[in-house]
Amino acid sequence: MFITMQEFPWAVIIIVLPLSGAMLSFLFPRWVKLLGVLVALSVVAAVVGLGWQVVEQGAQRYAIGGWGAPLGIDLYADGLSLLMLIVTALVCLGVSVYSTGYFNRAYFRRSKANYFWPLWMFLWAALNALFLSSDIFNLYVTLELLGLSAVALVALAGGADALTSAMRYLLVSLLGSLFYLLGVALLYHSFGSLDIVILSQQVEPSPAVWASVGLISIGLLLKTALFPMHFWLPPAHTSAPAPVSALLSALVVKASFYILLRMWLEIFPVGGTALGQLLGLLGSIAILWGGIQALRQTRLKMLIAYSTVAQLGYLFLAFPLGSYIAWKAVLFLLLSHALAKTAMFMAAGNILHFGGHDRIKDFDHVVQYQPLTSAAFALAGASIMGLPPSGGFIGKWLLLEAAIHSGQWWLVIIIIMGGLLAAAYVFKVIGYAFTQSRVSHQTRRVPVHMEWTALVLALAAILLGLAAPWPLALMDIGLPFGEGAAG
Amino acid sequence: MNTVYLYTMVGVGLFTLGLYALLIHSHLLRKILAINVMGSGVFLVLVALAAPTQGAVPDPVPHAMVITGIVVAVSATALALALVLRVRTETGRAELPEEPLE
Amino acid sequence: MEAISLLPLMTLLQLVFDTLLGFALLWLAWRALASPELFQAIVLFIAFGLLMALAWVRLDAPDVALAEAAIGAGLTGALLLATLARLEVKNRAKSELEKKHEVRVITEKSKHQTFFFLLRMLLFMVVATGLVYAVLTLPENTSGLAMPVLENLESSGVSNPVTAVLLNYRGYDTLLELSVLLLALLGVWSFGGIPKPYRSFPGPVLNMLSRLLIPLLIMVAGYLLWVGAHAPGGAFQGGSVLGAAGVLLLLVGWRLGTRFVGLPLRITLVFGVGIFVSAGVVFILLGRQFLEYPPSFAGVLILLIEAAATLSIGITLAALFLGGRPEFRRHK
Numbered sequence: 001m002f003i004t005m006q007e008f009p010w011a012v013i014i015i016v017l018p019l020s021g022a023m024l025s026f027l028f029p030r031w032v033k034l035l036g037v038l039v040a041l042s043v044v045a046a047v048v049g050l051g052w053q054v055v056e057q058g059a060q061r062y063a064i065g066g067w068g069a070p071l072g073i074d075l076y077a078d079g080l081s082l083l084m085l086i087v088t089a090l091v092c093l094g095v096s097v098y099s100t101g102y103f104n105r106a107y108f109r110r111s112k113a114n115y116f117w118p119l120w121m122f123l124w125a126a127l128n129a130l131f132l133s134s135d136i137f138n139l140y141v142t143l144e145l146l147g148l149s150a151v152a153l154v155a156l157a158g159g160a161d162a163l164t165s166a167m168r169y170l171l172v173s174l175l176g177s178l179f180y181l182l183g184v185a186l187l188y189h190s191f192g193s194l195d196i197v198i199l200s201q202q203v204e205p206s207p208a209v210w211a212s213v214g215l216i217s218i219g220l221l222l223k224t225a226l227f228p229m230h231f232w233l234p235p236a237h238t239s240a241p242a243p244v245s246a247l248l249s250a251l252v253v254k255a256s257f258y259i260l261l262r263m264w265l266e267i268f269p270v271g272g273t274a275l276g277q278l279l280g281l282l283g284s285i286a287i288l289w290g291g292i293q294a295l296r297q298t299r300l301k302m303l304i305a306y307s308t309v310a311q312l313g314y315l316f317l318a319f320p321l322g323s324y325i326a327w328k329a330v331l332f333l334l335l336s337h338a339l340a341k342t343a344m345f346m347a348a349g350n351i352l353h354f355g356g357h358d359r360i361k362d363f364d365h366v367v368q369y370q371p372l373t374s375a376a377f378a379l380a381g382a383s384i385m386g387l388p389p390s391g392g393f394i395g396k397w398l399l400l401e402a403a404i405h406s407g408q409w410w411l412v413i414i415i416i417m418g419g420l421l422a423a424a425y426v427f428k429v430i431g432y433a434f435t436q437s438r439v440s441h442q443t444r445r446v447p448v449h450m451e452w453t454a455l456v457l458a459l460a461a462i463l464l465g466l467a468a469p470w471p472l473a474l475m476d477i478g479l480p481f482g483e484g485a486a487g
Numbered sequence: 488m489n490t491v492y493l494y495t496m497v498g499v500g501l502f503t504l505g506l507y508a509l510l511i512h513s514h515l516l517r518k519i520l521a522i523n524v525m526g527s528g529v530f531l532v533l534v535a536l537a538a539p540t541q542g543a544v545p546d547p548v549p550h551a552m553v554i555t556g557i558v559v560a561v562s563a564t565a566l567a568l569a570l571v572l573r574v575r576t577e578t579g580r581a582e583l584p585e586e587p588l589e
Numbered sequence: 590m591e592a593i594s595l596l597p598l599m600t601l602l603q604l605v606f607d608t609l610l611g612f613a614l615l616w617l618a619w620r621a622l623a624s625p626e627l628f629q630a631i632v633l634f635i636a637f638g639l640l641m642a643l644a645w646v647r648l649d650a651p652d653v654a655l656a657e658a659a660i661g662a663g664l665t666g667a668l669l670l671a672t673l674a675r676l677e678v679k680n681r682a683k684s685e686l687e688k689k690h691e692v693r694v695i696t697e698k699s700k701h702q703t704f705f706f707l708l709r710m711l712l713f714m715v716v717a718t719g720l721v722y723a724v725l726t727l728p729e730n731t732s733g734l735a736m737p738v739l740e741n742l743e744s745s746g747v748s749n750p751v752t753a754v755l756l757n758y759r760g761y762d763t764l765l766e767l768s769v770l771l772l773a774l775l776g777v778w779s780f781g782g783i784p785k786p787y788r789s790f791p792g793p794v795l796n797m798l799s800r801l802l803i804p805l806l807i808m809v810a811g812y813l814l815w816v817g818a819h820a821p822g823g824a825f826q827g828g829s830v831l832g833a834a835g836v837l838l839l840l841v842g843w844r845l846g847t848r849f850v851g852l853p854l855r856i857t858l859v860f861g862v863g864i865f866v867s868a869g870v871v872f873i874l875l876g877r878q879f880l881e882y883p884p885s886f887a888g889v890l891i892l893l894i895e896a897a898a899t900l901s902i903g904i905t906l907a908a909l910f911l912g913g914r915p916e917f918r919r920h921k
Contacts, residue, residue, distance in 0.1 A: 066881035115779035152776030189536040211723035497611040503717040508622035546733035551754035562773035565909040569777040
């Protein structure tokens with residue numbers, strides 16, 4: 001009667017845990033911090049359980065309600081979703097620990113601090129559900145859950161900037177979802193199924209499929225903030241509370257990219273290659289534009305937000321290449337960016353918290369007062385730039401290899417220029433971290449664990465590069481990117 | 488011209504109309520109305536295409552999807568309206584500034 | 590004989606009706622979005638929602654029609670009007686500076702060049718034509734999932750196929766959707782500082798009416814919940830009617846007693862999702878799949894989950910209408 005370990009539904013647990021956590025922390029605001037950390041730890045354990053299953057038995061399919069697709073909804077976990085879940089678990093564990101210090105009642109209104117936890121756990125549940133879903137309508141619901149919780153979290157910061165950017169973010173998010181949903185409607189009525197695998201077997205080119213490819217792509221690109229649809233991202237990611245900025249830049253924009261990637265790999269091969277070239281071009285512009293804008297910023301959080309715009313551009317360079325190595329390269333970049341960007345925003349949060357501002361020119365001996373935070377920023381910066389042996393280095397190296405292999409030299413130039421721009425803006429910040437400010441500051445103490453969390457995540461981004469063979473091998477489980485022999 | 492395609496085209500019309508209004512209006516309440524009209528358009532496409540042509544049973548799955556969609560839409564609308572009130576309190580206006588922050 | 594000869598006439602009449610309804614929908618939507626007065630715009634939008642409900646009926650989707658009338662037109666309309674009322678209250682205190690600003694915006698807009706206007710219109714025409722073309726090429730007579738839904742209806746525990754999809758086959762979607770609703774309320778509460786609705790002093794008519802209507806609405810909600818198993822209706826329709834009763838209560842000035850504002854209220858709000866998740870997890874422990882109900886008591890279970898959901902949906906919708914979080918009033 002009772003289930004064995006081999007078939008224990010870890011995938012469901014990964015979704016149910018943060019969902020229950022959200023409800024419990026809404027019911028019992030007194031225990032939010034404890035609940036937050038407990039849920040984070042148990043989700044990490046559940047992800048390990050799922051990972052073990054996937055490694056041992058290959059890609060997992062789970063029919064919710066026992067019906068199975070197309071009638072029911074299936075969960076699906078292969079190497080791609082597993083890696084997304086692992087990085088989400090790591091980032092969220094970090095955010096959890098960091099937030100116990102950040103949302104301290106001493107300087108955050110208690111009512112606001114209490115709402116952070118349930119909202120954040122809803123966001124986490126949405127992310128996990130999204131990475132595991134195999135059903136395109138279910139993905140719509142998870143997208144909405146994700147979008148609304150992200151908006152509420154941005155608004156949590158209060159003040160005119162945060163509220164207006166939350167409003168803009170909400171409108172963009174809803175617009176993107178509706179485009180996506182119309183695309184889903186066309187796909188459903190073309191093939192009578194919502195399951196990605198079934199659709200991938202049945203799909204054949206038709207005007208309705210092209211229209212849905214266009215609609216779904218526009219909707220998801222809007223949410224992923226690909227240039228020129230990035231306008232909403234910098235203000236939203238800047239004005240949010242630091243742990244929320246970290247979540248948004250590291251994970252939330254990647255979630256819509258993940259859906260796009262899945263669709264592109266499974267359903268859209270009929271969509272034609274011209275769209276791939278266009279995405280690559282937009283990605284290239286994003287890298288350059290984001291980099292230049294980041295360099296021009298005077299405030300640290302804004303700089304990091306524009307850096308996200310640039311780094312998201314890299315993810316789209318795989319579309320014109322379309323090769324096995326290129327996909328693996330961008331997934332690797334995505335993972336290392338998630339870790340590094342979380343560390344960066346946390347470091348920025350620490351600096352902001354310590355000195356009361358994040359104006360780069362007015363930094364006052366940051367290195368001396370906050371050595372751990374400075375180290376975290378520098379290490380994360382190394383990964384963003386793509387210095388060896390970081391995760392960012394491996395990702396860019398693979399991407400360069402793919403570009404050279406296919407003879408698309410313009411992409412090689414873009415990748416190198418993007419790296420140089422990143423180096424310029426990272427060093428700009430580090431340079432000011434050593435200087436003395438002419439303005440005197442009133443400083444506040446930053447809890448030590450907030451500094452350590454940033455440093456550990458930055459180290460994880462570096463370690464990812466050292467342990468590269470392991471995630472690269474995981475990516476092949478279930479063959480999300482096809483056979484590698486050709487690549 | 489049958490019912491199915493008629494309502495589907497009305498749905499597409501509502502979607503585009505809402506999109507247009509969303510982009511040109513600056514008052515947030517109007518933007519929210521526009522999003523809702525767009526949503527109704529999408530729902531109409533979903534259900535209209537599922538309608539039976541000759542006395543057969545309609546496909547209930549899109550119906551369920553639309554009911555889900557309506558509930559999601561009212562949730563999003565409620566959140567958006569509360570946000571409008573907050574934006575109004577903080578900035579004195581129920582519009583978004585032209586220039587994003589900076 | 591008579592009946593047969595009438596058939597073409599009937600189809601023609603239906604076609605005329607559908608065409609008129611279609612145009613009315615587009616016209617109302619356009620007027621609602623273009624109307625200079627916000628109040629008028631919202632009223633037109635509510636009318637649009639009611640016509641949408643009519644369209645759902647024409648499309649053989651009575652469940653959707655009920656949901657649309659209650660939620661799409663009713664509660665969304667109430668929310669919009671409540672928001673407008675709160676915006677207008679502050680409007681009166683608007684400073685001269687803001688008024689000047691508004692005038693400036695208007696004059697700038699009138700300078701908009703017609704070229705860009707035409708370009709934009711052209712672009713939208715292309716988009717709409719492209720979509721219509723794509724839709725027209727869709728294969729006709731795809732029954733979608735109608736067959737598998739009906740074939741498994743017996744083991745789903747209910748005989749209304751839409752309820753079967755919502756609560757059984759795709760129950761997981763519904764679970765997440767209930768989470769979205771709860772999340773929206775959490776979000777609204779987290780904003781804080783939402784201006785209170787002006788205290789309304791209900792006239793005797795509203796008072797009388799509400800005394801009649803509220804029990805009726807609660808009964809209707811219960812009926813819809815019960816009937817959803819085999820006829821149009823269900824948790825969302827029932828819940829929204831319950832929500833309407835709550836809105837009416839709030840309108841006549843009723844407020845939740847201080848004792849219930851804290852944990853009891855929160856428990857009621859979480860109840861729907863909570864029961865749903867617990868039901869799913871219990872079956873995992875019993876060796877079944879998540880949310881896999883045994884056919885023998887699937888019907889009872891679905892009714893139980895729906896009852897919990899109805900209660901939570903109703904209370905959540907009413908709370909959304911109230912806006913800010915109900916306060917504790919401390920005794921001094």
